[in-house]
Amino acid sequence: MTHYLSIKDIDNLSVWVKEARILKSQPKADKNLGANKTICMLFFNNSLRTRLSTQKAAMNLGMDVMVMNFGSEGWTLEYGDGTVMDQNTSEHVKEAAQVVSQFCDIVAIRAFASLTDKEQDEAEVVLNGFKKYAGIPIVNMESSVGHPLQALADAITLEEHNSKERPKVVLSWAPHPKALPHAVANSFVEMMQLQEADFVITHPKGYELNPAITKDVQIEYNQEKALQDADFVYIKNWSSYKEYGKVLNQDPNWMMTKKKLGSAKFMHCLPVRRNVVVEDAVLDSDQSLVIEQANNRTYAAQIVLKKILENL
Amino acid sequence: MTHYLSIKDIDNLSVWVKEARILKSQPKADKNLGANKTICMLFFNNSLRTRLSTQKAAMNLGMDVMVMNFGSEGWTLEYGDGTVMDQNTSEHVKEAAQVVSQFCDIVAIRAFASLTDKEQDEAEVVLNGFKKYAGIPIVNMESSVGHPLQALADAITLEEHNSKERPKVVLSWAPHPKALPHAVANSFVEMMQLQEADFVITHPKGYELNPAITKDVQIEYNQEKALQDADFVYIKNWSSYKEYGKVLNQDPNWMMTKKKLGSAKFMHCLPVRRNVVVEDAVLDSDQSLVIEQANNRTYAAQIVLKKILENL
Amino acid sequence: MTHYLSIKDIDNLSVWVKEARILKSQPKADKNLGANKTICMLFFNNSLRTRLSTQKAAMNLGMDVMVMNFGSEGWTLEYGDGTVMDQNTSEHVKEAAQVVSQFCDIVAIRAFASLTDKEQDEAEVVLNGFKKYAGIPIVNMESSVGHPLQALADAITLEEHNSKERPKVVLSWAPHPKALPHAVANSFVEMMQLQEADFVITHPKGYELNPAITKDVQIEYNQEKALQDADFVYIKNWSSYKEYGKVLNQDPNWMMTKKKLGSAKFMHCLPVRRNVVVEDAVLDSDQSLVIEQANNRTYAAQIVLKKILENL
Numbered sequence: 001m002t003h004y005l006s007i008k009d010i011d012n013l014s015v016w017v018k019e020a021r022i023l024k025s026q027p028k029a030d031k032n033l034g035a036n037k038t039i040c041m042l043f044f045n046n047s048l049r050t051r052l053s054t055q056k057a058a059m060n061l062g063m064d065v066m067v068m069n070f071g072s073e074g075w076t077l078e079y080g081d082g083t084v085m086d087q088n089t090s091e092h093v094k095e096a097a098q099v100v101s102q103f104c105d106i107v108a109i110r111a112f113a114s115l116t117d118k119e120q121d122e123a124e125v126v127l128n129g130f131k132k133y134a135g136i137p138i139v140n141m142e143s144s145v146g147h148p149l150q151a152l153a154d155a156i157t158l159e160e161h162n163s164k165e166r167p168k169v170v171l172s173w174a175p176h177p178k179a180l181p182h183a184v185a186n187s188f189v190e191m192m193q194l195q196e197a198d199f200v201i202t203h204p205k206g207y208e209l210n211p212a213i214t215k216d217v218q219i220e221y222n223q224e225k226a227l228q229d230a231d232f233v234y235i236k237n238w239s240s241y242k243e244y245g246k247v248l249n250q251d252p253n254w255m256m257t258k259k260k261l262g263s264a265k266f267m268h269c270l271p272v273r274r275n276v277v278v279e280d281a282v283l284d285s286d287q288s289l290v291i292e293q294a295n296n297r298t299y300a301a302q303i304v305l306k307k308i309l310e311n312l
Numbered sequence: 313m314t315h316y317l318s319i320k321d322i323d324n325l326s327v328w329v330k331e332a333r334i335l336k337s338q339p340k341a342d343k344n345l346g347a348n349k350t351i352c353m354l355f356f357n358n359s360l361r362t363r364l365s366t367q368k369a370a371m372n373l374g375m376d377v378m379v380m381n382f383g384s385e386g387w388t389l390e391y392g393d394g395t396v397m398d399q400n401t402s403e404h405v406k407e408a409a410q411v412v413s414q415f416c417d418i419v420a421i422r423a424f425a426s427l428t429d430k431e432q433d434e435a436e437v438v439l440n441g442f443k444k445y446a447g448i449p450i451v452n453m454e455s456s457v458g459h460p461l462q463a464l465a466d467a468i469t470l471e472e473h474n475s476k477e478r479p480k481v482v483l484s485w486a487p488h489p490k491a492l493p494h495a496v497a498n499s500f501v502e503m504m505q506l507q508e509a510d511f512v513i514t515h516p517k518g519y520e521l522n523p524a525i526t527k528d529v530q531i532e533y534n535q536e537k538a539l540q541d542a543d544f545v546y547i548k549n550w551s552s553y554k555e556y557g558k559v560l561n562q563d564p565n566w567m568m569t570k571k572k573l574g575s576a577k578f579m580h581c582l583p584v585r586r587n588v589v590v591e592d593a594v595l596d597s598d599q600s601l602v603i604e605q606a607n608n609r610t611y612a613a614q615i616v617l618k619k620i621l622e623n624l
Numbered sequence: 625m626t627h628y629l630s631i632k633d634i635d636n637l638s639v640w641v642k643e644a645r646i647l648k649s650q651p652k653a654d655k656n657l658g659a660n661k662t663i664c665m666l667f668f669n670n671s672l673r674t675r676l677s678t679q680k681a682a683m684n685l686g687m688d689v690m691v692m693n694f695g696s697e698g699w700t701l702e703y704g705d706g707t708v709m710d711q712n713t714s715e716h717v718k719e720a721a722q723v724v725s726q727f728c729d730i731v732a733i734r735a736f737a738s739l740t741d742k743e744q745d746e747a748e749v750v751l752n753g754f755k756k757y758a759g760i761p762i763v764n765m766e767s768s769v770g771h772p773l774q775a776l777a778d779a780i781t782l783e784e785h786n787s788k789e790r791p792k793v794v795l796s797w798a799p800h801p802k803a804l805p806h807a808v809a810n811s812f813v814e815m816m817q818l819q820e821a822d823f824v825i826t827h828p829k830g831y832e833l834n835p836a837i838t839k840d841v842q843i844e845y846n847q848e849k850a851l852q853d854a855d856f857v858y859i860k861n862w863s864s865y866k867e868y869g870k871v872l873n874q875d876p877n878w879m880m881t882k883k884k885l886g887s888a889k890f891m892h893c894l895p896v897r898r899n900v901v902v903e904d905a906v907l908d909s910d911q912s913l914v915i916e917q918a919n920n921r922t923y924a925a926q927i928v929l930k931k932i933l934e935n936l
Binding site for chain 1: 652
Binding site: 592 | 660662664688690692696697698699702706707708709710711713714715716718719720722723724726727728
């Protein structure tokens, strides 16, 4: 394995989840694996969980860590071919990627969707630029299209809390004041397609995710109906994909409540806006798995880094 | 011991000072104590001395360090209970604190007073939010109300330079162009209340610190009188507490001068505005202890972290 | 050796280059040399290569690294003597330098030219302020006047790719939309004056570098003539020195092209604006050494830090 760009880079999800859970029980067991290896974490967007959990995972493996915030500490990169760079971009990703890769063994990158240019977002210019030119393994710390470290942590969390052979898992859209990317939802959908589960997506009309990702996953526009007999409910806002990046709906009736949740477990990637996306009563209940999902971010990152290190 | 939130968390000041001075003489002696332990330093405000000295102290103890600037690298947290988070806050401290605590063993936090809302400042929402929800030891790297790492460094410095059984120590207000918090003055006052000393506070009328903190400490409005026969003069600006956060006075006559200082030692927490708070002649003289105070920040942080690590 | 402020701090360039190349072949060989030593990297300006390569070099030597961005994480320093600091500066370099030096063993500093005040830029107030007051070795990570880590990396790169006893090396100005500093060009010129080479500088009239630096180096205003039979062509934009900081010329005919380059090797310090400073065809050809120059930044920094550590 070389890169971890999407859920598709996992060759066997259930094996990875098992191995991640073993790491969780003894996080420092591989402390020599990363000795004399360096990870460079490049942030084109802000981060809390991803920043700290990935750094922690790298340190658990004995790696050196370098962090760079491209916005405040660097400059704007150019991604186009043949561009006459006489405007706002100061360096081409061709150079930046080749250069950075000489200072480290693995590059982890966070670069969100613009939500203004679908084509450019789907081209994943930052991630793919580094993949093309860096020549070393790239880890996706959330890109325009996916957030596979989050989805892997979600898979670990599901495995820890699931007691059924075929649980019912519902991904439900929720309202939010801002236009948010599709990355978390996309990767969760891709991950669920690798699971034994009854998986349903529910959202208002107009909020269909990219059909190339959802494929034949059942979409149910009636949230109440979708939630019936759910074992796990994953809540997430995203903006419209069709009317790209638009907020079409802020209907508070789509907020998750204790009543709607029933006896299901509640999941969310965080950060979450309380009483907008989900009410306090859910987050403050024992049914909420959000803190454990965040905890598992460390072990998701650690199993990914471990597999990359073993193949360097 | 679990937290280091204020001077009150020191069980025996003179013992801590002694132990800090031993650490100072052999800073790497406990290098294995922090092995496989991580401190996460969260900055809600800028920092130079605190950032570097706390990081150095942690490294001296063999800890891993993660630094996060919430402003430029993260987002705005919510502290209110039951808030409908449809405005500027993106994550509740309930989640942030629980999550961060999973990635480390100790959290150190800097969060200044707003100086606009006394009630909220005194509630110490950031520090207390993390204390309530993090479930791991919290270290105060300057909060609304206190700066106990500074005061502990000041105690070490006093001990190093004091030759009397009962020295006279004066805390004198000084002018400043901006409204500054009360944190440093508050913690210095609390620390002095644990010392054998004649302790006097002097400032213009209207600059009384919180009487719940100063208690029965002598307040002398005549600076000249206060400074008579002083052994140590601690200079610090703060804004009005009564007319909360207001600058009532910028009278340059309150600036500390070589003449006023006499033969006393000069102390200040830094950063200091030269020739506004204190004249060059004082800072550039042998009577100034400010550089040594800053140096002792490392050992103040180190004794605090050491005690926390020993009780983990 | 104590400081690395300019090329003049290299006692024997060819020996340093040789030693750097040995380090390059075994970068972790001196991993114990920096044990229990800390470097503090202070950035007053943004940085990618310098940030990562210097950090990597320090880690290769086993040092602890602390990074501080003065702009976003700190405040504005004062450099003047006797200033009444009632304006925008919050701390004097006298205090800042003395304080920082207590938390580390080496300070590395990046502080660009303002390009508005020649006298102040040439006084190198940041670098010289820290040199004067820190009392520990200072490393220049690009100052107003020089970028000696870059020039040392350039010397390593030249040595790696040169096969002649006396190669012809041309430093050619190129157009750029913004006013850029003279630091890289200055240090390259100073470094070339220590080399066996035919060295020519070419630029439009009005772009003469400081004659105190270029001394008797040949200046040829006709780029075509200058480039004849060149073995190495170093391209760099800089603003006018005479009309300090002005952009006098953006003539695209000065852009480097494959045709002009002939069979010479191409060098640039990066970041570079493609198709403004140099055309794609050059950067994407085998004649470009820019990625190797960036790679050698690590070993330039490492030999400098090694020599400093050996003399601590």
